[in-house]
Amino acid sequence: MLKINLLPVRQLKRMAKARKEIALGICIFIVLLAILAAVGFRQVQKISSLHNKQQQLTAEKASYDATLRKIEKLKKAKQELARKAEVIDKLRADASLTVRLIDEVANRIDNKRMWLTSMQQQGSSLKLSGVALDNQTIAQFMDKLKESPFVTGVTLSSSSLKVISGKSLKSYQLACSVAYPVAEKQENPRVQ
Incomplete structure (x- = not known):
């Protein structure tokens, strides 16, 4: 005898296959969502970490800015002190030069035939005024x-x-013009 199967086997197989494919698609979608969620969570953690590091570096930079301002103030103060020391050295050298000029003039003047009425030094110029017996003197x-x-x-x-x-x-x-001799400048660059 013959048996006739009236059940739609082909349709049932197709439906089972379609269910498996849908289940597989849903599983893949869920796995994909889980991967995206994990990557997103990791990115949020990285962003948070970088933001914290940026705040930390900004605070550290601010503390260094104060130090840099102090360093700049110290550099300016050092330059000012160097300028003042240079002025003091120049004043000492000029004072020493004036003393030596007076000595030079006193040693070279013929005090029996002439005398000075004024001696003015301004920087490197010297003006002498006086009276002498004659032009030869x-x-x-x-x-x-x-x-x-x-x-x-x-x-x-x-x-x-x-x-x-x-x-x-x-x-x-x-x-006339006045200045330290070149050899003396080299020997004593800083007059005390």
Whole structure:
């Protein structure tokens, strides 16, 4: 006898296959969602960690900014002190130069034939005024000044006849440049 199967086997197989595919698709979708959730969670943790690190670095930078400002203040103070020390050294050198100039002029003047009425030093220029018996005495004094290592470029600014106590004398004005000799500057760069 013949048996006839009236059940739709093919349809049932197709439906079972479709259910398996849908279940597999749902499983894949759930696994994919779990992976995306894990990656998202990890990214949120990284962002949070980086944000915390950024705040920490910003705070650290702020503390370094205060230190940098102190360093800049100290650098400016150091420059100011160096400038003041340089000014003090220059003043000491100028004072020493003035003393030596007075000594040079005193040693080179013929005090029996001439005398000074004024001596003015401003920076590297020196002006001498005085009275002499004659022009030859003035010329000799100029030559002696030129021999000085501290005096250069001696010029006669003016010379005129002046009557003092009934005697005709020569009034003169000299201009010259003054500086330390080069060899002395190298030996004593800082005058104490």
